[in-house]
Amino acid sequence: MLYNDDMDFLQNVSLANYSTMQLGGPAAYACTVHDRPELTEALQWAEERNLPVMMIGGGSNIVWKDEGFNGLLIVNDIRRYEQFAEDETNYYLTIGAGEPWDTVVERSVQAGLNGIEALSLIPGTAGATPIQNVGAYGQEIADTLVSVEAYDSQTKTFLNIPAQDCAFGYRTSRFKTTDRGRYFITGLTLHLMKQNPTPPFYGSLQAYLDEHGIATFTPQVVRDAVIAIRSSKLPDPAQVANNGSFFANPIVDEGVLAQINADFGEVPHWPTRDGRVKIPAAWLLEQAGFKNVHDAETGMGTWPAQPLVLVNEHATSTAQLLAFKQKIVDTVQQKFGITLVQEPEILP
Numbered sequence: 001m002l003y004n005d006d007m008d009f010l011q012n013v014s015l016a017n018y019s020t021m022q023l024g025g026p027a028a029y030a031c032t033v034h035d036r037p038e039l040t041e042a043l044q045w046a047e048e049r050n051l052p053v054m055m056i057g058g059g060s061n062i063v064w065k066d067e068g069f070n071g072l073l074i075v076n077d078i079r080r081y082e083q084f085a086e087d088e089t090n091y092y093l094t095i096g097a098g099e100p101w102d103t104v105v106e107r108s109v110q111a112g113l114n115g116i117e118a119l120s121l122i123p124g125t126a127g128a129t130p131i132q133n134v135g136a137y138g139q140e141i142a143d144t145l146v147s148v149e150a151y152d153s154q155t156k157t158f159l160n161i162p163a164q165d166c167a168f169g170y171r172t173s174r175f176k177t178t179d180r181g182r183y184f185i186t187g188l189t190l191h192l193m194k195q196n197p198t199p200p201f202y203g204s205l206q207a208y209l210d211e212h213g214i215a216t217f218t219p220q221v222v223r224d225a226v227i228a229i230r231s232s233k234l235p236d237p238a239q240v241a242n243n244g245s246f247f248a249n250p251i252v253d254e255g256v257l258a259q260i261n262a263d264f265g266e267v268p269h270w271p272t273r274d275g276r277v278k279i280p281a282a283w284l285l286e287q288a289g290f291k292n293v294h295d296a297e298t299g300m301g302t303w304p305a306q307p308l309v310l311v312n313e314h315a316t317s318t319a320q321l322l323a324f325k326q327k328i329v330d331t332v333q334q335k336f337g338i339t340l341v342q343e344p345e346i347l348p
Contacts, residue, residue, distance in 0.1 A: 015064035020237035023318045024064025030073040046072040057125030069348045093190045097127025109219040115144040115192040117219040120226040127185040131175045138202035142168040149187035233306040241312035243344040247281040288331045300324035
């Protein structure tokens, strides 16, 4: 097979450069793809050499193992942004998986579209959002997703997977579970509405709006508020090595909540659609003594304004990160009987 002259297959690259946590061993090969033909070329190149393949976006939700990856790492830089108006209210966006996610949100908000404005300032690329059903401040990608365009490594064809077939759940999907590694996501289609968002909003977002006397709501107003909240609580991964929120908010039965309330007083929580309750993982970490921690043993710490964010202060290995994570998990488990689940994927 002839390969595109622009395709550059790098050898023995450090995976620390492909994760915002800045840890990990080497990859045997790496390349960047800009369109579907380049993706198929890269996959064919790897197949001819009997190499396993992984594809990533911005690396903001990835922790690489110290052992590295003896295969081909494909970096998705497929760009596309197309807006289609079905009528005055209903709009559809088709987005390349390599588009920076916050740029997508920014452009949709500038067009007056409602549906993803609360997902502002989330790092990473658009293609990563369906994998863990990215969500924040009361919105999640499953709310607006129409379909996922992907290359199916089993059938070796491109296809569109409807949202209802993505098995979305809280911070999960089929791409993260039953079909992990099968699909290479190349694009998304979203259904947004040209209308203003309406209250009540997610608790902390509503509190910010009330505190600042904001009573007129547009997608831009909500985006600005979310950016202000996130900027005050979360470090920029371009400046501070981190993966954002490291743990998902645990969902527990009412009985578990009642026991924690009895032991520790009133616990912040909110109901879920299945009749259970969600407890803020940040509250659990604070109560367990992990607010603004700097762990000399592992070189890891927690961000002062948000303990859910684990930061790499001077760690040099993923083993150190995982040791620090385990300290937190064990302490919370012993104190509350709740096992925290991490959000970033450990790869490969």
